[in-house]
Amino acid sequence: MMCRTGQRPDPHGAGGEQAPDAAFAALLEDSAEELYESAPCGYLSTLMDGTIAKINATLLGWLGREREAVVGRMRFADLLTVGGKLYHETHFAPLLRMQGEVSGIALEIRQADGARMPVLISSAVKYGDTGEPLLIRTTVFDARDRRAYEEELLRGRKAAEEAQRRAEADRARLQDALAVLQQSLLPDTLPPVPGVETAAYYHTASPDRLGGDFYDVFPVDGKRFAFFLGDVCGKGPEAAAVTSLTRYTLRAAAVHDPGPVSALSTLNKVLHERYTGSGDPRYCTAVFGTVEPHPTTGQAAVRLASGGHPPALVLRADGTAEFLPTPGGLLVGILPAADFVTATTVLSPGDTLLLYTDGLTEARTGRDRRGLYGDEALLAFAAGQAGKPPRDVVRALTELLRGFGDGLDDDTALLALGVPAPAPRQDRAR
Amino acid sequence: MNPALGSARTAARADRARSRAGPDTAGYPVTVPDRFGETRDACETDGMDIVHRNNVTVTGNPRGRTVVLAHGFGCDQNMWRLTVPALAGEYRVVLFDHVGSGRSDPSAFSEDRYASLEGYAEDVAEICEALDLRDAVFVGHSVSAMIGVLAAGRVPERIGALVMVAPSPRYIDEDGYRGGFSVEDIDELLESLESNYLGWSAAMAPVIMGNAERPELGEELKNSFCATDPDMARVFARTTFLSDSRGDLGSVRVPTLVLECAQDAIAPREVGAFVHRAIPGSALVTLDATGHCPHLSAPEATNEAILDFLAVSR
Incomplete structure (x- = not known):
């Protein structure tokens, strides 16, 4: 704090005394x-x-x-x-x-x-x-100047109000359009698969709700259902365009041959042809599979292949969880020809297959948001959910994602398929 | 027509107005008597909504004939502060704020409903029904005089007499009719409204509108009598000054007093004469007062004229 203790020179000090007094006297008159x-x-x-x-x-x-x-x-x-x-x-x-x-x-x-x-x-x-x-x-x-100024402000406010009205109308229109597009990227609901339970969750990081993650489940013949889940590079509308191409390519490919390797190879060819030389190379990672419930044993046979995608998790009824290795798969669309390898497993009652995108494993954690959630933590978490039906597994993971808060900054998709455990057996287990 | 009503005795002088116009009478307490509780019980549930919507207050002699005082475009029911004491001893007095004015419920405002005087008249009819009024006297200032005409047509059993203070059925000049204004003049008024928000501001609105029991108005509530959401004021101004109600005057079937001022910039004498001619059997009283609000500028003369009319119109 400043303190003035010394003498301060008087602004009307010596030498100027005559003039102010005279002026003051004139004022009094x-x-x-x-x-x-x-x-x-x-x-x-x-x-x-x-x-x-x-x-x-x-x-x-x-x-x-x-x-x-x-x-x-x-x-x-x-x-x-x-x-x-x-x-x-x-x-x-x-x-x-x-x-x-x-x-x-x-x-x-x-x-x-x-x-x-x-x-x-x-x-x-x-x-x-x-x-x-x-x-x-x-x-x-x-108030001539002031009124002119106020009129400027008033004009400005009216223009701003008009612009806002227009912007809101445009926004509503765009949101309607986006909603239609969004529906073309993701299934509204998953179709019922006899003998298999399914559950899915989708989180988009983009405010216009257009994402680069995708999944789907659909019937391919009388016995089998196909499913896929993947992640195109990038976010937002550009990613969504690739997502759309990817989804319909995989669905069309499965009509001709539902084999996982065949479907991914077709997708690889289409993406590579479409985006190579465009100056904007686009690719994706994906898991494509089929599930075939056995009519009598209650089990379901799973065949899947992966193109550069994080491995699927299998949650067993006995409370264990394991990754299902899909070796060798390359990013889809990056090379003219790519090799994919088929992996298989059998889901018994109470088992659940979990597909996810790296939004989950790469969510930033810790107080400083520097660590990544990672495969190990996911495996441990999954083991804690093993034995639960797909809906509960997805619900638990949704809660986990919500807990990441702003650490979750990428699109994230989850898809779980499981064979329900028969109720009596569950009772016995307790 | 009662010849006594037109006599010179009512040409009271404006300067007899007492100190009651002074600032220390601001915000006289409008009390709601206990009997109002009985009225409430008798109301439908939506009756209470209407009482809230229009900030209806009831005062005066609960056994007296009911006099409804309706403010015009501009301010609110406080405009009647110098009239209420003159009536309260003998009459039961009902005051209210039009939706969009005073402390009416702003959420009840609808641009469609209040784009015509019929919307306001329907409100008045609903107030009369909510309070179950019979044979009440409706005293309307300025535009409310015409609202009263329309309301009396809607609920004839509830409104038994009309007092029209400084009325005008049509403000815009037309062939053979002089209302005193052009459409451009009204546009100028709208500009003035735009430039003067008075006590209104988005921040103050909850304080002004929200408190049903009007507290003693502090310094910060200056101008709140006329504080109105500018968007609502614009609608009321357009409805007030652009409506043409000349055709409705002939429908009046109740005793009517037309009260005009000798010098009124808004409702000139020839308009008063027009209203008087158009309403069969009406009485015309010209107050020796200047301005459009004789109940404020010449309260004693105004009150005297109203009381005289009430005495003979029963």
Whole structure:
């Protein structure tokens, strides 16, 4: 803190004393009358009915009128525009009567030549000793600059309101369009698969809800259902375009040959052909598989292949979990020809197959958000869910994802397929 | 028509208005008497909604004939602060705020409903029903005078007499009719509304609108009598000044007092004469008052004229 203890030089100190005193004396000669007449604002006194009794030269100058034409001949409201007169009668005068004063009202006065001058008006009622209203004193300020400025602000506000209205309409339209597109990327609901339970979850990091992760489940023949889950490089609309191509390519490929290697090879060819040489190479990782429930044993045979995708997890009814290795699979679409290898497993009652994208394993964790969730943690978490039906597994993982908060910054998809454990056996297990 | 009503005795002088116009009478307490509770019980449930919607207050002599006081475009029911004490001894007085004004419920505002005077008239009819009024006297200032005409047509058994204070059925000049204004003038008024938000601001609105029991108005609530959401004020202004209700005047079937001011910039004398001619059997009283609000500028003369009419119109 600063403290001034020393002598401070007087700004009007020695040598200047004569001049200010002389100026001050000149100021004193400015009589109250002179001040009233030539003040930089208009002064006006009226009877309670508005008849002008007194007015200063400044205001007469603004009005362009002679004193004789105004005093006793005009009312205050006569100085206003017609619209201003309406405002005066409906707002200004009643307020003045009720409150005894009104301040800062923006109106326009009419000058003798018909021009208008924006002003700010304040009025106060003078009361007599017994409280009866005697007269109204009014001050008039030149508000030409201020009004021009306010009109700018008003214009700006109207333009902003209009722009916002348009933007909201555009936004609503875009959201409708996006919703339609979004539905083309992901199934609304998964089809029922006889003897198999399914569950899925999708989180998109993009605010327009267009993502680069995808999954699907669909029937391919009388016995088998195909399923896939994957992740195209990138996020947002560009990724969504690749997602769309990928999804329909895989579905079409499965019609001709539902074998996992065949489907991924077709996708590889299509993506490579489409994006190589486009200057914007696009590729994806994906797991494609088929599930074939056995009509009598209650088991389901799974065949799947992976193109560069994190390995699927199998959660067993006995409470264990393991990765299902899919060796060798390359990113899909990056090379003209790619080798994919088929892996198989059998789901017994109570077993669940879990597919996921790396949004889950690469979620940033820890207080500083530097660590990654990782495969080990996922495996341990999955073991904790083993034996539960797909819906519960996905629900638990959804909770886990929510717990990551802003550490989850990528699209994330989950797809689980499981064979339900028969209820009696579950009872026995307890 | 009662010839006594047009007599010179009502041409009371404006300057007799007492100190009651002074600032220290601001915010006189509008009390809701105990009997109001009985009325409430008798109401339908939506009756209470209407009481809340229009910030209806009831005061005065619970056994007296009911007089409904309706404010015009601009401010709110406080405009009647100098009239209520004159009526309260003998009459039961009902006050309310039009939706969009004063402390009415802002959520009840609808641009469609209040784009015509019929919307306001329906509100008045609903207030009369909510309070189960019979043969009430409706005193309407300015645009509310015409709203009263429309309301009396809707619920004739509830409104038994009309007092029209500074009425005008049509503000815009037309061939053979002089209302005093052009459409451009009304546009100017809308500009003035735009430039003057008075006590209204988005931040203050909850304080002004929200508190049903009007507290003593502090300094910070200056101008709140006329504080209105500017969007709502614009709708009310357009409805008020652009409507043409001349055709409705002939439908009036109840005793009617037309109260005009000698000098009124909004409703000139010839408009008062027009209203008087158009309403069969109406009485016309010209107050020696200046301005559009004689109940504020010449309260004693105004009250006297209303009381005289009430005495003979029963």
